[in-house]
Amino acid sequence: MTVLLLTVGTGTRGRTEETILEPFGMSLRAAGCQRNILLPSRQTLPQAEMVREANPEFAIEIRPLPRDGDENDADACFVHFDAVFESLLASGVPPEEIIADITRGTKAMSAALLMAAAIHRAGKVRYLVGGRQNESGSAVPGTESPRDIEPAFIRLRFSLQLAEQHLRAFSYRAVETLLDPWLPLGARPQTPVQRQIAAWLWAARFWGAWDRFDYRGACGLLSGRPDPGAGLPAGLYPSAEQRDFLQRLAQDLPAADGERVKHGRNLAADLLANAERRLAAGHSEEALVRIYRILELITRYRLYVHNIDTECVKWNHPGLRAWREEMARRQDRGQPPGGRSLGRRHAAQLLAFLESGGAMRAGDAQTRSYGISQRLLDTKEWLGLSDADLRNRSLLIHGLEASAPQAGAALQKALEALRAFYFEEHERNRGLYQTARFPFQR
Numbered sequence: 188m189t190v191l192l193l194t195v196g197t198g199t200r201g202r203t204e205e206t207i208l209e210p211f212g213m214s215l216r217a218a219g220c221q222r223n224i225l226l227p228s229r230q231t232l233p234q235a236e237m238v239r240e241a242n243p244e245f246a247i248e249i250r251p252l253p254r255d256g257d258e259n260d261a262d263a264c265f266v267h268f269d270a271v272f273e274s275l276l277a278s279g280v281p282p283e284e285i286i287a288d289i290t291r292g293t294k295a296m297s298a299a300l301l302m303a304a305a306i307h308r309a310g311k312v313r314y315l316v317g318g319r320q321n322e323s324g325s326a327v328p329g330t331e332s333p334r335d336i337e338p339a340f341i342r343l344r345f346s347l348q349l350a351e352q353h354l355r356a357f358s359y360r361a362v363e364t365l366l367d368p369w370l371p372l373g374a375r376p377q378t379p380v381q382r383q384i385a386a387w388l389w390a391a392r393f394w395g396a397w398d399r400f401d402y403r404g405a406c407g408l409l410s411g412r413p414d415p416g417a418g419l420p421a422g423l424y425p426s427a428e429q430r431d432f433l434q435r436l437a438q439d440l441p442a443a444d445g446e447r448v449k450h451g452r453n454l455a456a457d458l459l460a461n462a463e464r465r466l467a468a469g470h471s472e473e474a475l476v477r478i479y480r481i482l483e484l485i486t487r488y489r490l491y492v493h494n495i496d497t498e499c500v501k502w503n504h505p506g507l508r509a510w511r512e513e514m515a516r517r518q519d520r521g522q523p524p525g526g527r528s529l530g531r532r533h534a535a536q537l538l539a540f541l542e543s544g545g546a547m548r549a550g551d552a553q554t555r556s557y558g559i560s561q562r563l564l565d566t567k568e569w570l571g572l573s574d575a576d577l578r579n580r581s582l583l584i585h586g587l588e589a590s591a592p593q594a595g596a597a598l599q600k601a602l603e604a605l606r607a608f609y610f611e612e613h614e615r616n617r618g619l620y621q622t623a624r625f626p627f628q629r
Contacts, residue, residue, distance in 0.1 A: 189284045190275055191220040192268075194292030194300055195227035195235045203237065210290070210315060211238045215245050217333045218286050218313070223247045226268065226300065228258035228292070258292065264299030272307040283310040290315045305341040312336040343369060343380065350387050354423070355627045357468050359395030362387060383418035390423045394625060398461065402437035409433070422626045432622045444491040451488025452612075455481050456619035459609060463602060464628060471598055472582055472589050478570075478601055479577040479584060483531040485612060486538055486563050489556075493541050497529040510540045532574055535564040559612055570604050571597050 193214060198206035215223055223245050227235040232251050239247040250271055257263040276282060287304035289297040289312060297314075304312050316334050346365045353361040369384050370376060376385040389412060396405040409430055413419055425433070436457060441447050462477035487497050493506055500507065502525075514524075514536075524533045539560040567573040580586040610617045 188222060188280050189218075189220040189286070190222045190224065190280055191215070191218040191286045191288060192224050192226060192271065192300065192304075193288040194290070194296045195225050195231045195238070196291035196293070197231055198234060203234075207234050207237065208241045212242060214288055214290070214313075214315065214333065215242055215247075218288075220286065221246065224271065225249045226271070226292070226296070227251045228296070229255045230258065231292070252296075259295050261295040261299050264296050265302055268300050268303040269306070272303050272309075276307065282308040285309040286311045286313055288313045288315075301336075301338075305338040305345070308342060309338055312338050340380075343384075347383065347387060350391070351420075354387070354391055354394070357398065357464050359391045359398065362391035363395075366391075379418070382413070386413035386417035386419035389413055390419055393425070394423075397433065398464065398625075400457075400461075402433060406433055406437045424626075426622075426626070428622045432619070444494050444496075447491045447496075448488045451484055451491065452616060453619060453623075455484050455488075455609060456616065456623040458484065459602075459606060459620055460623040460625070460628065464625070466598060466602060467629070474598055474602065475577065475581050476583045478572070478598075478605055479531075479574075479581070481605060481609070482563060482566065482577070483534075485609070486531055486534045489560070489563075489612075490534060490538055490541075493538075495537070497534045498527075500527055500529060506541050507537070510537050513540065531578075535560070539564045559608075562608060569608065571601050 191214070193211070225235040225238060225247060227249065229251060232249070235249045235251070239249065250267075252258060252264065252267050254263070257267070272285070275285065285304070285307075287300050287309050289300050291297075301312055303309075313333050313335050316332055346369065350362045350365050353359075353365070366384050366388050370381055370388065374381075376382045389408065393405055393408045393412070396402075396408065409425070412424065415421070415424075432453065435450070435453055438450075441450055458477050458481050462474045462481070465471075465477065466474040490497055495501075495504060495507065502508065502511070511524075524530075529537065539557070542554065542557045542560045562569055565573075566577075578584050580588075582589040606620070609620065
């Protein structure tokens, strides 16, 4: 089903045949559509009726603007034309089979029909151009010829604007969904517009891969980053520091404990920036999980300083033996742990024990390292959330219901407190965090 939409003007008084009937007949014949819908104002409804009567060989419908004066109100025109498009699409008419003729009617009517056609992906927008002009500057009847506008470029501009909004809201897949039809995967961009589309697709794929912790995938995209003149804002290119940081994240886990400490700090910085993005996007439960994971990660990499891996525990380690003996003596601590791994709570207890010099009494050591280990052991006072709040009540960890929505503003405060704690944990952490933040992250 092909459909032609035509706005209807008044024509020239006393010259109905030349300025109404002949031009409309030309438009109807040129389009050759199966359905033809006239869009007059209340004032030009008689002209629309005359066109229908003069062209019985065409299937013509008339859908006038609902109120007097609407023809000079672009918003009112748009609402009406938008509804016409919606009804056509709902009836199964493909958008590419619709032609919108904006030649006649008021400027408000023409502009509104153009906007509606662009938004609904009409196949063509058409207008008549006069071949010759008379002494008054008007087109000589019978000399007009149709010209077509491809509204695809307008839609593309809308899509690029939406792509930027989605990217800045961390909706990377939405950008790909919007722009993939304009440049299918594997197609080489040839025009400046295609290069701009390719640049935005690259940005969505690169930052999306990094955001999903696909560090190697993101690194693989670095070599294909677009040229500065491709139309991508400068703030969407990774800096040299970020490229180097990403390369470090993508490396295999180092074997040496000292290098694992550095690797752990890099990961914690990235998790912290990622948690802030999740909270900004409204994903509270995912932010909560990341808060817990950061605490667990900091505890683990600080134990690497003592040559202990909580996921591969070697119980013949002197510090571990002393800690287990102390645990056994102190009945209030429960049974000493065993097995090949330590949970976060036991790992934090072990870290506090080691950094106190082998004692479990807070007064025995007042070093900076010991203070950090104590906060990792008891998070409630400074973070506002205990291990039970973080671990046992989270639907994504061990809980049976979502706890983050009830946490509300406490999550934002917890992230701020965690950021401050991470900065204090090591002098280089602030710089790592700034590098891990995406350039468009507020």
